[in-house]
Amino acid sequence: MNYLKLNRFSHHLQVSFARLNVICRSLYKLCAPDELKYRKNIDQVKLSDSSILAMLIWQTEIGIESQRRFCKFFVGLSHSRFNRRARMLLPLMRCIRQAWNQEVKIAGEFLIIDSFPVPVCQPIRNYRVKIFRGIADIGYKATKKIYYYGFKVHAIVSDDGYVLWTPYRRNMKGAKKHNDHQLMPIRRTIESDFSLLSYYNAENNWARSLAGFQQRLEIAILAYNMAYCLERFN
Template identity: 45%
Template sequence: SRLTHRRNASLVKVPDYEIIALLVWQSEEGISSQRRFARCWGLCGLSRSRFNRRARALLGITAQIVNDLKSRVDLSDQYMIIDSLPMPLCQPIRNRRAKVFEGTANIGYNSTKKFYYYGFKGHFAVSKDGYVLGYVITKASIHDAKEAEELILSTRPEGHFILGDEGYIGERLHDALKIDGYILWTPYRKNMKGAK
């Protein structure tokens, strides 16, 4: 209701579905920079700031679309994959001077590429077919295992097997998920006490 009755909704020159289509297209093309996307393909004649405002106003309907798609996907007898993704806001050389999102973003470490970055971290739960089932965005410094339990329990996968990398190794997390009926498999898990 807040979405359909928002102020001046009837006066827009570019309909909502075109904004959503552009966001999907940008994602499909794998272009993370909206500036680059706008330069290559345009934004339906909108300025980038107006496009961003419209996209933010559509977050509610975008979430509804994702939830509807999730409900149509048969995830029974499948496993789920959890992982995190660094979301840097600047080049590493500016980590200590960056002010954007001050108090919300912070400095974290990307162990895969071995560098410190300022920004956020995205924690994702994905089906084996690539459907995003759930996500949480946190400060960059938050450890993967800290968000894993909440992410899994809010997603409530039908399958009972979850795959994760070394960031999810830890008896406490494995035991907590086991109580809820989930088996978390991580590399080197076999070396841990009580694991098969």
């Protein structure tokens, strides 16, 4: 392996909201489970499920972390109702992700595995916070040299090339023998992808319930993958 040539995509969602709404409507028709599409009183909702999905993706794209603030200016629903509707779409987000996983060809490509921390509170509250008791834990964020309370998300990122383990960072035990200079572009690849996930608020998840946490993480990954697919296949 003399060199690694990687094809990169920007992963920025460069579409209008109207176009995004059309895309989400198509995804809803293709991927939504029957229990969501045919639930009771579905014909009486003010906003369709596909419009809610488009709004959630749009929120991540324009960088508004506070859902309350987003609802105040952009949504015709109360904050509490919008939250309930958003959590109801969690099975839909999973179905879309699984469908795309089947469609995107990754044969003969790198599968890069790494993780990133998702704090759920400020470090000063690590030992006093009550949310996610028994689920979240204290971890260490080596890049900023701070302890955090929250979760660690493990991700697999694909790219053209070979299948290999992720190279170690310099501050990891055993890094010297694993940090081959030929593998460092792969490290930069996944760190670039994680920075883009941060752009979609994957690391700034201030949800107060497990369902809300999962929904916000899923929507960040969905927005990221949608941008990838639109750039790669259009």
